[in-house]
Amino acid sequence: MESHHAETRAAQIDTVRPQSARIWNRWLGGGKESFPVDRTVGAASPLPLALFHSHLVLGDNEQQACHDVRRLHQLLVSGLPEDAARPEHAGRLLFAAVRAQATAAATGAPAAGRPVAVLVRTTIRPVWEPLLRAGRVVAADVRHLAWHPVAGQEIAFRLTGNPVYRDARSRRQLPLRRPRECRAWLRSRLAENGIHLTGSPAISPATRLTGTSRRGTIQLIIRDFQGRGTVTDPVAAARALVEGLGRGRAYGCGLLHIPALHGQS
DSSP: OHHHHHHHHHHHSOOSSOOHHHHHHHHTTOOTTOOHHHHHHHHHOOSOOOEEEEEEEEOHHHHHHTTBHHHHHHHHHTTSOGGGGSGGGOOOEEEEEEEOOOBOOSSSSOBOOOEEEEEEEESSOOOOHHHHHTTSEEEEEEEEEOOOOOTTOEEEEEEEEOOEEEOTTTOOEEEOOSHHHHHHHHHHHHHHTTEEEEEEEEEOOOEEEEEEETTEEEEEEEEEEEEEEEESOHHHHHHHHHHOSSSOGGGTOOOOBOGGGGTOO
16 A cells, blocks of 8 residues: 555656756755756756745734744644645745734743734745635735845845854753844854845844743744845855744744845835
């Protein structure tokens, strides 16, 4: 029976035409599930082939439910095609929420506001229609995104990040508290991804994201960054657009948003 399923699955895989998600995976250092046609196209075009940028507005009920960051991630994953989980179609997803005003807490960082809208970046075209029909999403705009960075190119960017450091004693990841430390964290993450930070970025006060998982409570301290940079390594910078920066990417951190790519200032 398993052999029959394997044969059926193999017959469904198109090995004649290049598949963008397979090329993405190979370009990013994977590529076990690629075929000669994918490798040929990928070698000829070492920079990204296609990205999709979605702007979603959540329904009122979903805004409340998705205050739980894991629930928000699950909602967005449900917008990917059903076969996206298969290795030969594997896609990547990054997102950043546009949130309502934070709520003050008795101690510690204020709680992040509910997500009102979400920016979503995927390597395969999402399918938001079922969520629209169900009223979970009330508006969805999907656009093709292409960026072929060049060395020396100046960019303006925005980023929701989870700036942390590893504590030497406990070996735990702990949040950075001071703006100076957060600025150094940003500079280092950008440098690792082929972008030199120029000037002094704007850094928001810290807010706290929470959620639930099988292992217990999820909690991240996040900050919004806005600044400018210069591309030093085009391939690494293009990869950052796909893979994101830093930790917490499953919970809405790390999406490098470059407004100029969307016709924004």
